[in-house]
Amino acid sequence: MNLPERVPESVKLEFSTEEREFYDALEKRAAVIFNRYMKKNNVIKNYAHILSLLLSLRRACDHPFL
16 A cells, blocks of 8 residues: 555644533543542553543543534
8 A cells, every 4th residue: 555644733722611611520520530540559450441531531522422
C-alpha cells in the first residue's frame, strides 16, 4: 500500500456550558471510582475498568450520547 504520510493535527475547542457540566460530572464520577481503587490498593487489579472510565471521558468529547 502506498499511503500518504500521517500529519497529526491538534484542534483546541471549548465545550458549551451544557457540555462542560456533562463532562465535569463524568470526570468527577471517574475520579471517585479511581480514588476508591487507590485507597484499597486495587489499581492494578482494576486497570481495565480504569481504562474504560478514561474511554468514557474521551467519548464525551466527541458526543454526549456515546
